[in-house]
Amino acid sequence: MQSYRSPRAHWLGSPNFTPGRAGHDMTQPSWVVLHTMVGWVSGANARFQQSSEQASATYGVGLDGALYQWVDEADAAWANGATGRGGRGDNLDSISIEHEDGGRYNDPRPDALYTSSSALVRDICLRYGIPIDRAHVIGHRECDFSSTACPDALDMDRIVAGAATGGDDVDPTLAAKLDQLANVLLSGGDNRVQNPAIFAALAAIRGDDKGLLAAIQAGQASLTAVTSQLAAIKAEIEAGGSVDAAAVLARIEHALQAA
Ligand SMILES: [Zn+2]
Numbered sequence: 001m002q003s004y005r006s007p008r009a010h011w012l013g014s015p016n017f018t019p020g021r022a023g024h025d026m027t028q029p030s031w032v033v034l035h036t037m038v039g040w041v042s043g044a045n046a047r048f049q050q051s052s053e054q055a056s057a058t059y060g061v062g063l064d065g066a067l068y069q070w071v072d073e074a075d076a077a078w079a080n081g082a083t084g085r086g087g088r089g090d091n092l093d094s095i096s097i098e099h100e101d102g103g104r105y106n107d108p109r110p111d112a113l114y115t116s117s118s119a120l121v122r123d124i125c126l127r128y129g130i131p132i133d134r135a136h137v138i139g140h141r142e143c144d145f146s147s148t149a150c151p152d153a154l155d156m157d158r159i160v161a162g163a164a165t166g167g168d169d170v171d172p173t174l175a176a177k178l179d180q181l182a183n184v185l186l187s188g189g190d191n192r193v194q195n196p197a198i199f200a201a202l203a204a205i206r207g208d209d210k211g212l213l214a215a216i217q218a219g220q221a222s223l224t225a226v227t228s229q230l231a232a233i234k235a236e237i238e239a240g241g242s243v244d245a246a247a248v249l250a251r252i253e254h255a256l257q258a259a
Contacts, residue, residue: 001020001021001025001026001073001074002074003072003073003074004072004073004074004127005069005072005073006059006067006069006120006123008067009059009067009068009069010066010067010068010069011068011069012045012048012049012060012068012069012070013070013071014048014049014056014070014071014077015049015051016048016051016053016054016055016056016071016077016078017056017071017072017075017076017077017078018075018076018078018083018084018091018092019075020074020075021074021075021076021092021093022076022084022092024076024092024093026073026093026095026128026130027128027129028129028130029088029093030093030094030095030128030130030136031088031089031093031094031095031130031136031137031138031143032094032095032096032097032121032124032125032130032136032137032138033079033080033089033094033095033096033097033138033139033140033143034096034097034099034117034137034138034139034140034151034154034156034159035057035079035096035097035098035099035139035140035150035151036098036099036101036105036150036151036152036153036154037060037098037099037100037101038101038103038105038150038152039100039101039102039103040100040102040103041060041062041066041068041100044057044060044098044100045060045068045070048070054078055078055079056070056071056077056078056079057070057071057077057079057096057097057098058070058071058073058077058079058095058096058097059095059096059097059098059120060097060098060099060100061097061098061099061100061113061116061117061120062100062113062116063100063101063102063109063110063112063113064110064112064113065110065112065113065115065116066116067116067120073095073124076091076092076094077091077094077095077096078091079091079094079096079098079140080094080096080140080143080146081140081143081145081146081147081148082143082144082145082146085144085145086144087143087144087145088138088142088143088144089138089140089142089143089144089146090143090144094143095124097117097120097121099113099117099151099154100113101152101154105151105152105153105154106152106153107153108153109153109154109155114155114158114159114162115162117159117162118158118159118160118161118162118163119162119163121137121159121160121162121163122162122163122164125137125163132160132163132164133160133164134156134157134160137156137159137160137163138156139151139154139156
C-alpha cells in the first residue's frame with residue numbers, strides 16, 4: 001500500500017502501529033471503524049504518543065471539525081482490539097477514526113464534527129472502494145473481539161448518511177448554477193403560467209429557501225439526484241409539451257428518498 005497522510009489533517013504521529021499492515025492492503029473485506037475519545041484530542045494524543053499504551057487511531061476528529069492523523073493509512077493503527085485475528089474490524093483491515101467528545105460521550109455532538117467526519121469517511125471509502133454503508137462503516141462495539149460501548153452516543157447513521165450523499169464534496173459553482181436554474185423555473189421563466197406543483201417541488205428540494213447548496217450539505221438531497229431531477233424538469237418545460245406535475249413530483253420524491 002502507498003503511504004497516505006491526509007492533506008487536510010494535522011499530522012501528529014504515533015509509535016503504535018503495525019508497519020505496512022503486515023501485508024494487508026484494505027481490499028475487501030475492510031472497514032472504517034468509528035470511536036469516541038471519552039475526552040479531548042489533547043488527552044488522546046498524549047496517550048497515543050506513549051509506546052507503553054500500545055494504542056492509536058488512524059485519524060481524530062475534533063468537536064470543531066478539525067482533523068488529526070496519528071498513523072499513516074499504509075500502516076495499521078491499534079484501535080479496535082484485534083490485530084491479525086481476522087473478522088470484522090481487525091486492525092490490519094481497518095482505518096479507525098477517533099471523535100472528540102470532551103468526556104460527554106452520551107451527549108449530542110456539534111454539526112461541525114459530523115460534517116468533517118462524513119467527509120473523511122467518504123474520502124476513505126472512495127479511495128479504497130469500501131461500500132458507504134453501515135456494514136462497512138462500523139462502531140468499535142460492532143467489531144469482533146471487542147467488548148466496549150464505544151462510540152456510545154456518536155450518531156453513526158448520520159455519519160454514514162452524510163458520507164453517502166457526498167454533501168461535503170459539493171462544487172459551489174455547480175450548486176450555484178443549479179440554484180440559478182431553479183430560480184428561472186420558479187419565476188416562470190419558461191414563459192408559461194407557473195405550475196404550482198413544480199413550484200412546490202422545487203421549493204422542497206431547495207430546502208425551504210436555504211438554497212440547493214445548503215440542502216445538499218444538510219444531507220436533505222444528493223447532488224446527483226437534484227441535478228438529474230432539475231434537468232428532467234427543464235427538458236420537459238423546454239420541450240413545450242404538457243408538464244405532468246404529478247409525475248415530476250413523484251420523481252423528485254423518489255430522488256429525495258434515495259438521497
Ligand atoms: Zn473505541
